[in-house]
Amino acid sequence: MTKKTWKTYLLIAAMLLPSLILALGIILTPMISVVIQSFQDENGNFSLEQYRFLFTDRMALDNLWYTVWITIVTVIGAIAISYLLALYLRFCDTKISKFISTLYLLPRFVPQLVAIYAMMTVVRDSGLLNRISQLFGYNFKPGLLYNAKGIIMMNLWFNIAFATMIIVAALAGIPDSIVESSRDVGAGKIHTFFKMILPLSFKDVMIVMTFIFMSNISSFTTPYIIGPNHPKLLGVYLRDQFSRMRYERAAAISVLIFAFSSISAVVYLYTNLKEKEWEKTGL
């Protein structure tokens, strides 16, 4: 190996420069300018007014808690359903499970807008379900649109496919012999799940959780189309403020969303970087 001289370092720096400039130009600069803007009032003077407003105004606080609440319900719901689905796909070898395993990724291939409008035609109060119920003399109104239920349902629809895909891959990485040897020494199915399967797939579940959290805390399309007028999700609220030309407040909302994403990014990095002792040498 040749000794590294200042020339080598210069070469390395020169080769890194294009990507560095790109990163500075399209990521860091706008981020910094948004952060700066969020600390300004309408006249461009330094002020904490935007944040004071977001954390004291009734409507703004409603929006904030509404967003966090919907996101957490989405994360928990998507993980719970996906985990059960993944367990079924991994451990039940039936025709139905094979059929589902070819189908469950479908939502990943349907554009968001198409999916939302398709769902609306089914679940709106005069939609397909309502029509069917009328055939039998009922007047069933699902009441799923323009409230939290509808947003969560749609979020689940989009995220279950993704979460299942990751968890299925994680469960597929657990050899049958691990489960079988657990049964063999006397552990029942439930014990085997909690002592073997869950710990061995925990890391992937955490990663999926952070992904779902990040993509849903800033979601826009779904709540914009089928969400209520109040409270609004932060993404919709941001656009709302932006279109009213309250750029500083919109910037503060951006920073807030970014802060939430950062929390889950930290969780993601932490679970990814912190190897448990048993993982160090690999399975």
Place this chain on the structure above:
Amino acid sequence: MSGNVKLELRNLTTLYKSGDGVRNINLTVNKGELVTLLGPSGCGKTTILRTIGGFIPATSGQILIDGKDITHLQPEKRPTAMVFQSYNLWPHMTVYENMAFGLKLRKVPKNEQKRRITEMLELVKMTGYEKKYPGQMSGGQQQRIAIGRSLLLQPDVLLLDEPFSALDAKIRSQMREELRKIQTDLGITVVFVTHDQEEAMALSDRIVVMNKGTFEQVGTPQEIYNHPVSRYVADFIGEMNFIPMLDGSTKAVRPENISVSHGTGKDLDGYVRTIMMLGHYIEMTVDTDIGIVKLYITAEEAEQYKKGDPVTLTLGDYRTYSDHQSAAK
């Protein structure tokens, strides 16, 4: 029924959805006996083992241990313990936790757990590895722990599914010896599955030679080696020369039962093809009219021959099979 029988398979049939599997298997394994199921991959040996362990449901027939029918019990309710080919230990648990898992389930008191695990680690020569994770050990060490973990639970029948096949040759033969020693010392009943005939010969009290889901022959290693009942068994166990006869039958001769001399006129004539040193004996191959014949000779004998010499062979102890495959070889 003899009180000595530990495990009995009665008309056991296990079929997969594809229709493959094993049919009408009958086998008794005595207390303290090590029986090996031997055959090429796909012959059904692992299917039988997994059916005994409860991992595949039996289609029909019965599995009895100590006279009790366990055919329909879940794996966790069976008095069997299985050692798998690989990935056998739970990677997120230390050696100690791996071994304690089954004991905890049986509600063995903590100090008793510790005493038994320490003893077992000594038996499998892994003392000092309590805090290691499986990923930090070699394959051989992992399988020692796996065997120890199974033995700790004092199973009525220990099932071993090619436990050494992923290990390299030297460790494999070492593990084999140790397993045999532990098994005879503790007097445990073992069903062992392998495709390695040498391993089967070295370990077993009795060998079951399997072919396409059925038993070809059941017997001690000596019986199977010296008196293979079919050409298939003769071919599968040890080295064997098949010499087609004019009447369509085949003579099967072990390489050690052929002697060689200069000249022509004995049972088979030919030319020396290769002379290969294989440790304490020499393997010679001879080109004859019916193909290549292999024989084992001593080093002194080998010195008298070189490649290309015309030689004649005398067939000693041989067996004759009259099946149709004979022309193929």
